[in-house]
Amino acid sequence: MAESEEHPDLRPRGPDSRLLVLAATILADTSAILPVGLVGAFALDIRAALGMGSHAIGMLVGTFFATGSRLRPPSA
Structure with a gap:
């Protein structure tokens, strides 16, 4: 019995799941x-x-x- 049959979560996933992970x-x-970033950009305003200075x-x-x-x- 192959490893992917024992653990269905370990099956290779398609490009749709990669796109979902990238989007997330x-x-x-x-x-x-x-x-x-917005606080830094609008700090003067x-x-x-x-109630703080720049x-x-x-x-x-x-x-x-x-x-x-x-x-x-x-990083690896």
């Missing part, structure tokens, strides 16, 4: 980075609403990106 990955990355907003956005780069898994 792009959506997750975009939805994770977009809010911080929203600094009064946030430097504080810049530090928060920079901290987000620095933390993300330090916590990412190592």
Whole structure:
């Protein structure tokens, strides 16, 4: 009995599933980075609403990106 018959979840998947995984990955990355990117882009416009100066907003956005780069898994 072949391994794929024992474990049907291990069967090779078609190109449709690869496209679905790609779309889900792009959506997750975009939805994770977009809010911080928008805060950085509109920092001068929203600094009064946030009650912070431009430097504080810049530090928060920079901290987000620095933390993300330090916590990412190592590439193969």
